[in-house]
Each structure stands twice: as structure tokens, then as C-alpha cells.
Amino acid sequence: MSNKPAKQTLVEEKVALDMFLQSLLREPESTPEPEPAPAPPVSEAPPAAPPQVKVEVPSPTVVEAPVVETPTAPVEAPSEVPPAAGEDLPPWADLFQAMLFRVAGLTLAVPLEELGGVLEFDPDQLTEMPGHADFYLGLVTHLGKSVPVVDTARLVFPPEKLQQLAGDDPLKRVRRVVLIDEGRWGLACDEVDEVITLRKDEVRWRSDRTRRRWLLGTVIQHMCALVDTGAFATKLAEGRD
Template sequence: MNQRDDRPEARKQRITVVDEPQALTAYLDDLLQEIAEVTPRPSAPEVPPAVVKPAPAAPARALVTPIKPVPVAPPPPPTAPVQDHPPAWARKPFQCLLFRLGGVTLAIPLVKLTGILAMPRDITPMPGHSALFLGLTEHHGRKVKVVDISPHVLPPDRLAQRPPPGNLILIDEGRWGLVCDRVEETLTLSPELVRWRSPSGKRPWLSGTVIKHLCAILDADYLARSLEQGTWG
């Protein structure tokens, strides 16, 4: 009969396996706190109670029927915040590429993906740029700007656990390459499975999250636009 291994190393390994999904779920929940921060719609103005005037006195000897005040319904409660609608590319089931970055699963819509490369060995440094930019590489005769977004999308405790990057994910027609630990698989998602970021969210690089699959979906359009303008990170 198999006996349970209670050595300290084994117990530590079991705790790590248990805590890993919980830590990722907590991180995704933190990303989604902004959805609950949508400004609620103003409540309906209070309606003053209706005043019913008594009917004029009836002629003598006529039977007068008293009129009861008509009750006024209370104003409806404030409407709950409305979650943002899916972007145009996600109005129907869509596919995403899953990849790992610092032990966190991220996703990017296939319609926004230009290509996937093995991490290039030759990257020309770009002095004077943000630490976000690792340099330039070439793909099909075109210069690709290689960037590392991990300091801005990962929780601090994940940065130290990152393995060397293994792949480069190309977006914006190959103008930008996002480094990642590795690519994994494609996943088909229905819009209703995604908790979409609200317009007032603090993380515009986030399209939404899928708690069921423990992944966050990146907004590739925002990434490309803000990287081009130098306003991200």
C-alpha cells in the first residue's frame, strides 16, 4: 500500500500545487476589481407623494362617499452598473492564443496576431529607450521592435520567477514583438464567458479575463497604439 510522503520537501510541493491556482485566481480577481468600479447610474429622483384634494361637499341629504388617497409607489432602486460590451471581434465565439509570462497565462485574440517566432538570438539594443524595449530584430525583411511588458502586467512576486523568454508574439502587422516564456494552445471562447473590462478601468491593456481558464486577455490594439505613441508603461 502506498504511504503518504510527509517529508518537508513533499509537503512544500503539495502546498505549492494547491496555492498556485489560488494565487492566479486572486490575481485575476484583482484585475477585475475595476469592473466593479464603474460609476453607478444616478438613482431616479424622488417623487413627492400625491396630494388628493377632497371632493366638494355634496348637496344636503346626499350620501357622501369618502375618497381614499392613492398610494404612490416608491422610486425604483439605483440601476446596477452595466458591464462593458465585448469589442467588435468578440461579438461571437472567437479564438485566442494562450501564452505564459512569468507563470501567468495570458491570451491574445488570433484576429490581432501577426505571427509567432522562436526568441531571436540577434537583437540590436536601442540605447536611450525605455527599459520596456529590448531592441530590434528582423523578420521577413522588416524591423520588429522587441518589448517586454511583464513589469506592467505581472504581480511583483511573479517577476523573479520568470524563465528566459522562449517566444516572440508579433502584433500590429509585425511592428511589435512581445516576449513570453512560451506559447501554449489556442482556445475558443464565447463572449459570455469573458468578464470584459469596464471603460473606467485602471488597466487599459486588459480586454477582460476568463476565470474558468485562469487567463487574462490582452488588448492588442491598445498595446500597439500606446507603444507607438510612447505613452504606455
């Protein structure tokens, strides 16, 4: 039995999760700049200065140039400066609500503005989709339409975390389906949690989304990652994992 105090264990869990969330945010490292070449050695005695030769230069003749009046061009106003990185946020970002849901130990948050609903997951009602990527679980019927359901864990986890899912059977783990993109896609999840209210300054927004465009940012206080459902839907429609 562990002798660690409960408070210390909770702090360690938060640190570990913060490190994991940062692994989601990590971008490829930039190429390091080359080190400057070493300066040439300085000799002990400076070289002797060359002998100075006095050369007489005739004074130049000054010619006055005629004054030409040039019309003054109007000064154009500077163009509008584009917003700084990280300021191009969704219109609802100032104050919004988000629903938390859990996927294989990771908590994700989806803004209510972009939530299409939540379904109970019944494996017996799932129609398999042979020939698709392993993260596609199959189709479920909702309001008369077939909705593709994907295993969210295999889409959001970095490679090192995916190795821990070896042998995992999502059909035994999944209990709910979170609908996005007006119900066109379903994100399989283990369970649905509470709805929280967030201010803009409570989210660590991403400044560069060249990779993992589905990740808007992280909310360390609630230990969760904020999902961009539009980017997620685009990712799935293009067939990218």
C-alpha cells in the first residue's frame, strides 16, 4: 500500500497530465542555427602600419544644381496589421460552456456551441465498415441518417501513448457517442462528464496549429484538452488519421 499523502499523489497526477497535454501541443523542433566560426587568433604584436604617403588632391569645383520643384505625393495610410498569433479565436471564445468527456483516461472538452448531441453506444446497433482505417468503428443510425463513429482515442493520442492501447478493444470501452458537425460524425468516448463554463483567459490557446489542428488549446485547471470540432470534421472527411 502506498504511503504517499493524497495531496502529493494528486499533484503528481496533475503534473503528469500537464506533461501529456504538452506532448499533444508539441510541434517539430526547428533546425538549430549553425554555431559561429571561431575568430582568428590574435597575434601578440600588431603588424606595423604601412608608411603614409602624402598625396595632394586638388579642391573640387563646386557646381550649384538648379532647384527643381517636385510635387509632393500623398502619404497613404498604413495597411491594417494582421492579428497576432493566438488572437484569431472563435466568436464564442470570450465566455462559453463546454461539455467534458473522457477517452481512455484523457479528458476532452467540446464547446456546447459545436455539440450536436450525445448518443448511447450499443455495439449491437453498430454496422461495421470493412476496408476502412482501424479508427473507424462503424455506422450508427440517428434520426434516419447513418453516422460514422470513430474511436477518438486513436485519433487524438500521440504515437507514444497509442502504444499503451495495444490490445485495447474500444467496443468494450466505449459507452457514449458525441455528435459533431451537425450530427455528421460521432466521436466514441468512454463516458460523458459535467458541463463547465470557461472564460477566454482560462484556456491556453494554441498559437500555431500546423499540426493537430483539432486541438484548440488546453484547460489545465480542469485537466482537459479543448476540441475544435470543425477541424476534426475536416480531418475525418479528408480521410486523414
